């Protein structure tokens with residue numbers, strides 16, 4: 001058998017697809033959504049290729065936005081862990097600062113949201129629906145209170161873990 005007699009390999013088929021859970025692609029808008037599309041859960045409107053807070057157009061198609069989809073599946077794209085002695089005596093201020101940061105981000109980018117804030121005795125874990133908000137929250141905490149900030153991105157940039165401590 002020589003090289004010329006072999007047909008070119010045009011495509012590899014993966015047969016060992018064992019991962020059945022949601023993948024990050026689950027939460028990306030697959031191809032083009034019809035426009036306009038409205039998320040029935042949060043009311044975000046997909047228009048000109050992005051999710052916005054535009055008013056609901058008449059006759060809009062309905063499809064759950066990626067942020068609501070992740071929230072429903074409890075599948076965060078980002079984590080912010082907050083800890084330290086200063087945190088323990090300033091929990092309320094820190095939570096409200098994180099919420100303010102979310103409000104500012106979400107006003108401009110509907111998919112940037114806090115999914116949940118888990119309260120633990122020694123730390124908070126804030127989960128988010130996107131990978132930008134955790135950094136925004138971490139940087140806001142650093143600006144306000146200094147402390148130490150650590151950012152870790154997954155290799156494919158689809159998951160971010162931020163840790164702030166003081």
Ligand SMILES: [Zn+2]
Pocket residue numbers: 039040041042043044064065066067068069
């Ligand atoms: Zn939504």
